[in-house]
Amino acid sequence: MNAIGAALALLPALGAGIMMGFATAKATEAVARQPEASGKINSILLMGLALAESTAIYAFVIALILATSV
Amino acid sequence: MKNMLFLGVSAALSVVCLIGYFLSKSKADSHPEDPKAKKRKKLFFIGVILMGWFFLGTVCNILLGGSKGIHVEFEMFSPRTEVFGISFAETSLIAIGVTGVILVLALWFRIFCVPKFSEDKPTKVQLVMEFAVEWIDKYTHSNVEADTGCLSSYLMALALYMVGCASAELFGLRAPTSDITVTFGMGLITFILINYYSIRKKHLSGRIKGMASPTPVVFPFRIISDIAVPVSLACRLFGNMLGGLIVMELLKGALGGYMFGVAPVAGLYFNLFHPLIQTYIFITLSLTFINEACEGEGYHKKEKKAKA
Numbered sequence: 428m429n430a431i432g433a434a435l436a437l438l439p440a441l442g443a444g445i446m447m448g449f450a451t452a453k454a455t456e457a458v459a460r461q462p463e464a465s466g467k468i469n470s471i472l473l474m475g476l477a478l479a480e481s482t483a484i485y486a487f488v489i490a491l492i493l494a495t496s497v
Numbered sequence: 498m499k500n501m502l503f504l505g506v507s508a509a510l511s512v513v514c515l516i517g518y519f520l521s522k523s524k525a526d527s528h529p530e531d532p533k534a535k536k537r538k539k540l541f542f543i544g545v546i547l548m549g550w551f552f553l554g555t556v557c558n559i560l561l562g563g564s565k566g567i568h569v570e571f572e573m574f575s576p577r578t579e580v581f582g583i584s585f586a587e588t589s590l591i592a593i594g595v596t597g598v599i600l601v602l603a604l605w606f607r608i609f610c611v612p613k614f615s616e617d618k619p620t621k622v623q624l625v626m627e628f629a630v631e632w633i634d635k636y637t638h639s640n641v642e643a644d645t646g647c648l649s650s651y652l653m654a655l656a657l658y659m660v661g662c663a664s665a666e667l668f669g670l671r672a673p674t675s676d677i678t679v680t681f682g683m684g685l686i687t688f689i690l691i692n693y694y695s696i697r698k699k700h701l702s703g704r705i706k707g708m709a710s711p712t713p714v715v716f717p718f719r720i721i722s723d724i725a726v727p728v729s730l731a732c733r734l735f736g737n738m739l740g741g742l743i744v745m746e747l748l749k750g751a752l753g754g755y756m757f758g759v760a761p762v763a764g765l766y767f768n769l770f771h772p773l774i775q776t777y778i779f780i781t782l783s784l785t786f787i788n789e790a791c792e793g794e795g796y797h798k799k800e801k802k803a804k805a
Contacts, residue, residue, distance in 0.1 A: 485732055485736070487739075487740060
């Protein structure tokens with residue numbers, strides 16, 4: 428039962444992956460349009476990726492807690 | 498039995514590749530215009546490396562016992578050991594070691610390198626240190642508009658500590674940052690800094706007023722989101738570091754002796770590149786939260802405006 432719960436808890440990783448892809452795509456577009464602003468775009472992108480990634484990481488931690496507790 | 502077979506095959510193939518490499522090398526040296534000989538030399542070189550890896554991996558397998566299949570042994574909380582009758586978590590002992598190494602390095606730089614610094618002829622160490630200090634100073638001031646005092650030096654120490662902790666994993670120790678107590682401690686420091694800078698700039702009344710704007714209804718939600726900051730910072734770092742640890746453990750379990758040669762390449766990504774990104778993100782998020790809390794009119798500015 429715990430294993431199923433852990434697997435289900437990892438579902439947010441799907442959303443995080445898709446949305447990180449969207450963010451990177453938009454950032455690439457922005458850099459292509461304005462190459463001189465790439466430094467600023469880069470830092471904003473990293474920041475956004477970190478925030479988007481955190482959902483996946485919370486899911487990962489919860490899944491680990493579920494999987495290791497008997 | 499299987500190992501012995503692998504050993505013989507890999508040894509024979511590596512010897513064949515080595516002979517082929519030297520033969521094609523002499524041919525390529527005598528006929529420099531021939532592009533085929535050069536290509537053959539390259540191919541044999543790759544073969545030597547692959548077969549050598551296979552051979553040495555098999556030797557490791559025989560000496561240390563082969564792969565145990567894909568199963569991971571790890572604990573969420575690190576095991577405890579007794580030192581002088583006091584119970585310590587192993588990760589905190591490693592963290593103390595890392596801090597000691599950083600302190601010794603800092604002392605060494607201060608005593609032997611800093612006196613040699615000159616403005617006319619900067620040494621190599623001086624250039625590197627000046628670049629690092631300038632970068633972190635600029636980064637802090639571009640992110641936080643309020644007067645931050647020595648915040649940048651704290652961030653530098655934090656970055657050094659986190660990178661040091663991550664590189665402890667390269668030596669086979671468990672990284673202290675993959676223990677949630679360590680990361681939660683760092684998150685708490687950020688929480689205290691947020692409130693310290695905000696209250697210093699706006700005073701307690703300004704801080705509470707800033708949390709209750711635009712309407713007092715948001716006040717409890719603001720408190721919840723403030724408390725969530727250290728938790729989210731701690732969980733982010735912890736999850737990332739533990740993820741790297743588990744991937745490395747999985748690789749170790751699956752490859753057995755063939756981990757030889759794969760470990761430095763995979764470790765470079767999971768134990769060095771990821772922690773560096775995480776350090777950058779931790780610093781950036783801390784600065785952003787501090788800036789957010791310091792935003793709005795300062796207490797002193799308001800007084801001056803009222804007088805004018």
